[in-house]
Amino acid sequence: MAKSPRGKNELPPPIIVKKVTIVAGGHHGGAWKVAYADFVTAMMAFFLLLWLLGATTEKQRKGIADYFTPTLVKLRQESAGANGLLGGSSIVDVDNYPHRAGQTGTKALTIPRDTTGGSKDGAGRVQKMNRMKQVLAEKLNKTEALRRLARQVKMVDTTEGIRIDLVDDAQFAMFQLGTTVLTPQARDLLKAITETLNPEPGSVSVRGHTDSLPWKRGQVANNWSLSAGRAEATRQALMLGGIAENRFKRIEGVADRELLVQDNPQDPRNRRISITLSN
Incomplete structure (x- = not known):
């Protein structure tokens, strides 16, 4: 049949194209199997x-x-100064290691007291100090006068060795005021100290300390010379007690630069003599 002629303004009929997509396998495909x-x-x-x-x-x-856990090399790279100019961490910042000191340290290393040897031999030093404390306590208990002086003696373990501090207070002074002359009580105390130190091996150092009380006008002395002179007077007393001259390693005076009572430089307890038995 012949088609009727189309008018001038009549649109052409639409052409519909149907596309059929064939999926291989359909519901039997492999995508759901991966999931x-x-x-x-x-x-x-x-x-x-x-x-x-x-x-x-x-x-x-x-x-x-x-x-x-990540390796320390990887962690160190992440915390180093490698992210641009001045873009890294400061040398004082805490590292981001998994076991850094900032987040660990709940357990301490315990060294048996009877252990000996090693580079520092810490247990041996503890035994040595305990032995010296016991010997000194026995000597100070011999007389009533020495028992009263026991409170002036402090024994501590330091990195340099075992230090014995002889400390002044309001009722006791190692030296006569402003001089390097030992008091009779101080001589008795130093005798007990000498008998304690003499059997122990090691070199001996003596350090003198003063308070910060000012000197009178016109006097040429000062706390530096006074502390050094008192350290020398102590050394001579120890030598008279029996300690050999070649055992002394250092004699020094530090004036009022190493205060025992920091908040009160004029406190009499800042006047003291420190005797150190080196390791």
Whole structure:
């Protein structure tokens, strides 16, 4: 049949094209299988984690965790100054190591007291100081006068060795006021100190300390010369007690630069003699 003629303003009929896409496999394709495999893998890992938590000890779990932690090289690279100009951490900043000192330190290293040897031999020094304390206490208990002086003696373990501090107070003075002359009580006290130090090996250092009380006008002496002179007077008293001259390592005076009572420089307890038996 012949088509009727189309008018001038009549639109042409639309042409519909139907495209059929054929998916290989359809519902039987492999996309859902990948998702299901991921789900099963995640569930297996989850149940494996639950099994590890229940079947291992705290120490074993810590070992497993340490195995999977990043290495120190990687952590150090992340904390170093490598992110542009001045873009890194300061040298005083805490490192981001997993076991840095800022987040650990809950357990201390315990050294048995009867242990000897090593570069510092800390346990041997403890035994030595305890022995010296016992010997000195026995000597100070011989007379009533020495027992009263026991409170003036302080024995501490330092990095340089065992230090014995002979400290003044309001009722006791090692030296006559403003001089290097030992008082009779101080001589008795130094005799007991000498008998304690003499059997022990090691060199001896003596340091003199003063308070910060000012001197009278016109006097040429000062706290530096006074502290050094008192240290020398103590050395001579120790030598008279029996300590050999070649055992002395250092004699010095530090005036009022190393105060015992920091908030009161004129406190009499700042006047003291420190005798150190080196390691």
